[in-house]
Amino acid sequence: MKTVYAPGRSRNFRSAIVVLLFFFLCAPAAFAEAGLTKIADNVYSSVDIRNAAPQNSFGANAGIVIGRDGIVVIDTLISAKEAKRFIRQIRAVSDKPIKYVVNTHHHLDHTFGNSEFAKLGAVIIDQENIGKIIARYDEAAFRSAVKRIGLTDEDMQGTEQWLPALTFNDRLTIDLGDQKIELISQGHSHTEDSIVAYLPDKKILFAGDLLFTNYHTNLMDADLGGWVRALDKIMAINASVIVPGHGPLSGNKDLQAMKDYLVGFDKKARELAAGGKNAETIASEIIKAFPERKELSGMVSVNVQAKYVKN
Numbered sequence: 001m002k003t004v005y006a007p008g009r010s011r012n013f014r015s016a017i018v019v020l021l022f023f024f025l026c027a028p029a030a031f032a033e034a035g036l037t038k039i040a041d042n043v044y045s046s047v048d049i050r051n052a053a054p055q056n057s058f059g060a061n062a063g064i065v066i067g068r069d070g071i072v073v074i075d076t077l078i079s080a081k082e083a084k085r086f087i088r089q090i091r092a093v094s095d096k097p098i099k100y101v102v103n104t105h106h107h108l109d110h111t112f113g114n115s116e117f118a119k120l121g122a123v124i125i126d127q128e129n130i131g132k133i134i135a136r137y138d139e140a141a142f143r144s145a146v147k148r149i150g151l152t153d154e155d156m157q158g159t160e161q162w163l164p165a166l167t168f169n170d171r172l173t174i175d176l177g178d179q180k181i182e183l184i185s186q187g188h189s190h191t192e193d194s195i196v197a198y199l200p201d202k203k204i205l206f207a208g209d210l211l212f213t214n215y216h217t218n219l220m221d222a223d224l225g226g227w228v229r230a231l232d233k234i235m236a237i238n239a240s241v242i243v244p245g246h247g248p249l250s251g252n253k254d255l256q257a258m259k260d261y262l263v264g265f266d267k268k269a270r271e272l273a274a275g276g277k278n279a280e281t282i283a284s285e286i287i288k289a290f291p292e293r294k295e296l297s298g299m300v301s302v303n304v305q306a307k308y309v310k311n
């Protein structure tokens with residue numbers, strides 16, 4: 001028996017050493033900055049970021065499309081610091097010039113890194129309603145909004161608000177030589193300037209915050225009816241892969257889940273508010289009704305307070 005088992009133990013021992021060596025050799029990489037996820041050839045994005053917090057751009061996904069003539073960046077995260085991290089991730093996969101930045105909408109977790117890309121010569125693009133949105137805020141209002149959500153001066157060091165140099169109304173196509181990117185306005189939905197970016201050859205769609213998968217959402221600037229109609233339009237595109245504004249790689253079933261969430265949220269919040277329930281009670285009922293959405297649950301009571309419980 002001993003002779004039968006002895007070689008086995010020895011093999012186990014050797015494999016334990018191999019596992020330990022592997023761990024020690026790979027440990028520095030494990031602690032290094034995470035890279036972008038490859039979605040297809042020349043298309044990368046951050047996806048499925050957990051433990052969303054202001055310091056990690058609330059888990060916002062930001063992506064790139066690498067064409068023959070250069071790179072298009074889709075969203076720039078929440079600060080100069082976050083944008084610099086993103087630029088290091090981009091440089092790990094391509095050294096081509098960054099030609100354009102597409103903002104899927106104006107929210108700070110998608111645009112406050114813009115200035116770092118402008119410094120590299122990129123042209124920033126957004127839907128034209130950004131103009132009237134920005135006109136409502138002055139510098140002081142932005143500063144207080146940033147403080148309110150929990151970002152410190154250190155988090156925001158070097159961050160400048162950087163407006164788009166190019167805006168469009170309904171559609172704009174970027175041609176990178178061997179790769180077209182169609183920017184399609186969605187009307188007042190998640191925000192007044194929400195767009196999607198679609199790669200028709202690869203059937204990949206960047207949905208911006210029209211889609212949150214496994215996340216609660218931000219309704220502060222939303223038109224819920226417009227948002228649901230936009231989700232129907234995006235579903236009709238029938239993309240093979242959808243990169244949501246927050247959450248893991250998604251598909252049409254997640255667009256349907258988002259629609260169900262918005263409709264369910266609205267119904268529950270209206271009913272409970274009409275019954276005299278306060279924002280915290282309404283929020284906890286909504287969180288219970290959508291257990292698969294584990295991130296940004298703190299936004300639920302903020303949304304309810306803003307949209308359903310008027311004091």
Ligand SMILES: [Zn+2]
Pocket residue numbers: 105107190209218
């Ligand atoms: Zn947003």
